[in-house]
Every structure is written in C-alpha cells, then in structure tokens.
Amino acid sequence: DTAVSQTPKYLVTQMGNDKSIKCEQNLGHDTMYWYKQDSKKFLKIMFSYNNKELIINETVPNRFSPKSPDKAHLNLHINSLELGDSAVYFCASSYWALKDIQYFGAGTRLSVL
Amino acid sequence: TQLLEQSPQFLSIQEGENLTVYCNSSSVFSSLQWYRQEPGEGPVLLVTVVTGGEVKKLKRLTFQFGDARKDSSLHITAAQPGDTGLYLCIYTGTASKLTFGTGTRLQVTL
Structure with a gap:
C-alpha cells in the first residue's frame, strides 16, 4: 500500500482553468504539507496542516487554496491557472513531534498551456 | 531566510567511483x-x-555533520547506477517548515 498517495500524477490544462490535486496518507500522521518543485528542482513549502488546522501558509497566491477534510487528507485547489503554476507539486506527511521525518508522495506534474 | 548551498550542483561519474x-x-x-x-x-x-562532528553510515553512504553544525557532507563509496538521483540536504525549522538545499543531481553510468 502506498503511504502517501497523490492524484492525479499528471495534469495538463489550459490557462484560466480551475483544478484540484488530492492527497491521502495512511500512516496515521497528524501533519500534512504541500510543496512546489520548480524546473530547477528547487523544493519550496507552500502549506502545512496539523490536525486539520493551517500551520504554515507561505507567500502563495490566493488562487491556491488547501483544504483538509480530515487528518488523512489534504487537497489543493488552484483557481485561474497561470503558466507560472507549471511545476511538480508534492504532498508530504509526518508526525508533528517528528517533523524532520516527512514522507513524500510521488508528485503531481502540472503543465499549464 | 536560511540558505543551504549544495555543491556540486551536477555530478556525472562512472560506476565504482x-x-x-x-x-x-x-x-x-x-x-x-x-x-x-x-x-x-x-x-x-x-x-x-x-x-x-557526528558521522553516520548507511551502507556505502557516509554522512558527516560539521563540528560547528553549519555544514554537512555525504560521501558515496563505489557508486552504483542505483545511486542516481537528486540529493537534498534539508533543515527543519520551527513550525514544521523544511528548508531545502539547492540540490545535487548525481548521475552514475555503467
């Protein structure tokens, strides 16, 4: 069983569309994250949630809205997609007390045309 | 913002190096x-x-933390194609925020 699973793995869409990426973890972790990896492979945190509460909200456009229906899920909705949103988005999870041990999903490659 | 600079950025070597x-x-x-x-x-x-000053070994990988805890190194002995990948050093700050290094892309060829 995959510990942290993201769907879809690939997402190709037109500028201006709205899209969602889903993430689920079956590790019993209480903290989940969204990261963005640009074309130069640089990873940067976007959001983190602990027990469904927003903990970190980096300087991310309002078009990005995370939603955590429960501790095991953290979804990312993106409105009015722009070309610059093209990247690989990674979901991760951990125990709050062991934040340096994070388990990552396989990533969602988003291409905005 | 704390920065983690990694070097080299790219490394292409042959198996066994x-x-x-x-x-x-x-x-x-x-x-x-x-x-x-x-x-x-x-x-x-x-x-x-x-x-x-800590040194940890994971099979052919040896990790070292600098005495002053400002730097770290990863040494791979007898590299294999399976070692190919992007190596990232990361610091976990407050509130669970990970700060990623700039990354080193390693390619090991036969």
Whole structure:
C-alpha cells in the first residue's frame, strides 16, 4: 500500500482553468504539507496542516487554496491557472513531534498551456 | 531566510567511483537531514544528523555533520547506477517548515 498517495500524477490544462490535486496518507500522521518543485528542482513549502488546522501558509497566491477534510487528507485547489503554476507539486506527511521525518508522495506534474 | 548551498550542483561519474557532496550554510542548525529523490518520485529520507562532528553510515553512504553544525557532507563509496538521483540536504525549522538545499543531481553510468 502506498503511504502517501497523490492524484492525479499528471495534469495538463489550459490557462484560466480551475483544478484540484488530492492527497491521502495512511500512516496515521497528524501533519500534512504541500510543496512546489520548480524546473530547477528547487523544493519550496507552500502549506502545512496539523490536525486539520493551517500551520504554515507561505507567500502563495490566493488562487491556491488547501483544504483538509480530515487528518488523512489534504487537497489543493488552484483557481485561474497561470503558466507560472507549471511545476511538480508534492504532498508530504509526518508526525508533528517528528517533523524532520516527512514522507513524500510521488508528485503531481502540472503543465499549464 | 536560511540558505543551504549544495555543491556540486551536477555530478556525472562512472560506476565504482567515489564522490562527496557538500551542504553549507552560514547558520547553525540543530539538525540536518539528507533526502534522495529519484526521477519521478518524491524525496525519501536517508539520515538525520544531530550532533556536531557526528558521522553516520548507511551502507556505502557516509554522512558527516560539521563540528560547528553549519555544514554537512555525504560521501558515496563505489557508486552504483542505483545511486542516481537528486540529493537534498534539508533543515527543519520551527513550525514544521523544511528548508531545502539547492540540490545535487548525481548521475552514475555503467
């Protein structure tokens, strides 16, 4: 069983569309994250949630809205997609007390045309 | 913003060679982690170093934390094609925020 699973793995869409990426973890972790990896492979945190509460909200456009229906899920909705949103988005999870041990999903490659 | 500079950025070597990747910062860290990311996958934790001067071994990989806890190195002995990937040093700050290094892309060929 995959510990942290993201769907879809690939997402190709037109500028201006709205899209969602889903993430689920079956590790019993209480903290989940969204990261963005640009074309130069640089990873940067976007959001983190602990027990469904927003903990970190980096300087991310309002078009990005995370939603955590429960501790095991953290979804990312993106409105009015722009070309610059093209990247690989990674979901991760951990125990709050062991934040340096994070388990990552396989990533969602988003291409905005 | 604390920065983690890694060197080299790219490394292409042949199977059997040894290599060292460096992670440097001007800041002192309580701990550093090393992750490896294979193509098409997410990063996977390799090791955490906590104590200044600490050395940890993971099969052919040797990780060292600098005495001043500002830098770390990863040495791979007798590299294999399976070692190919992106190596990231990472610092976990407050509120669970990970700060990623600039990354080292390693390619090991037969």
